[in-house]
Amino acid sequence: MIDLYTASTPNGWKASVALEELELPYTVHPIRFSEREQKTPEFLAMNPNGRIPVIVDRDADDFVVFDSGAILLYLAEKAGRLMPADVKGRSRVIQWLMFQMGGVGPMMGQANVFCRYAPEKIPYAIERYQRESRRLLKVLDTRLGQSAYLAGEDYSIADIASWCWAHTYEWSGVSIEGLSHLSRWMDEIAERPAVKRGVAVPADVHRAAAGNDANDANDADVTTRVEGARSILA
Ligand SMILES: N[C@@H](CCC(=O)N[C@@H](CS)C(=O)NCC(=O)O)C(=O)O
Structure with missing residues (x-):
């Protein structure tokens, strides 16, 4: 399982689209820029650059990868797809x-x-x-x-x-x-x-959490996810 820390932006979509294409199971942790969640000590411990996306591979000793290009390379190499071997x-x-x-x-x-x-x-x-x-x-x-x-x-x-x-x-x-x-x-x-599924991330998580429109994200649930991630990282 892979944990994905992301927001609905072009760099964030790269990771979710690749995860969807490669059919790798993952859990989405939406990061709220408005709350500066990408600048917390817990987040900075994963990505010193304080930006999304970040992945943590729970099947590889909690290996952390930051920067969208590095994430794409890691996922393609892990799955052996979306990049030739020669x-x-x-x-x-x-x-x-x-x-x-x-x-x-x-x-x-x-x-x-x-x-x-x-x-x-x-x-x-x-x-x-x-x-x-x-x-x-x-x-x-x-x-x-x-x-x-x-x-x-x-x-x-x-x-x-x-x-x-x-x-x-x-x-x-x-x-x-x-x-x-x-x-x-x-x-x-x-x-x-x-691609359609990937660019809906993390809006779909918000929608599922709120049982409503993507703009009406249930902050309590999203916070729970971020808190959960923090406790994993602590
Ligand atoms: N080189 C990084 C750039 C990541 C980046 O700029 N992410 C933006 C969203 S697209 C971000 O996290 N912005 C929040 C901030 O600057 O604090 C990558 O490709 O992952």
Whole structure:
């Protein structure tokens, strides 16, 4: 069993989508940013960076993995799927995974912050991050014009990593007009049952807890889960 500490964000979805694709059993522990649960000593003991996602593999001596790219690699290697075993195939997956971790995610994240949340609208910052995000999406589009998936003909963790960010393009105010290969790939991946289940995490946990709408999360139950996690970590 794997414990997943997460929130409903692109980096969080990478872990839940991979767990769903790999059909690995896991327990979700929603982390509330509003309560700064990702900055508690207990959480920082798992991830010194104070960010989600984090997994704890209870079947591997409570081995902790933080950072979404490292989590994807760990899960793929553990399950022996979503990444080829041969050196070149593995390298192709890692190249596109690194491309996402160092580029697509950080740039789209900054575009989102500066166009949506920054108290002061700074045109230079908004344009810089949106332009760079669009450029990176164009790189994905060019690649996807050459092969079905980013690392070749097989769906891999590289696709999960980039899809979780790319499909939020509107959120960052970035246009995908003219990027037909990217659109084809985004639409196709969005239809995967495991992806649909993965992006509903942890909202489904909230919904189940509240017996109601995702926005009406039962805080008591969620707190119980986090407290439970804390007691495991203590
Ligand atoms: N490099 C990290 C970044 C993780 C990250 O930025 N997580 C965000 C949500 S997408 C977070 O936890 N934000 C809360 C905070 O910054 O305190 C990864 O890929 O896991």
